[in-house]
Amino acid sequence: MSLVEIATAVSHQFVAAPVQIASFWLSVTLPLFYIPLIFDGLGAKVLPSFIGLLSLHLVTLFLGRNYRQEKA
Structure with a gap:
């Protein structure tokens, strides 16, 4: 396993997933x-x-769109 693969796995587990x-x-x-x-x-x-809340909602929809999706 290369260093890049390890860094990618660690960054996903500790940064991207939360x-x-x-x-x-x-x-x-x-x-x-x-x-x-x-x-x-x-x-x-x-x-x-209202505009700020709507903007925040759009950002959270974008960032959380793949939560709990099956990986093919």
Whole structure:
């Protein structure tokens, strides 16, 4: 086993996997935070928070998209 293969396996196990797990579960729970923002109305005061939350949700969806998928 080469040094590159070892580094790749270690980086996936200790860096990529936890980020992927956290991103997946954040993407599942973030929609709960939309509800209070929508009930307050999307006025000038709430709109930046809503846009930031939506952007964060898109990033977490992208990062957590392969969590628990079967490897072919």
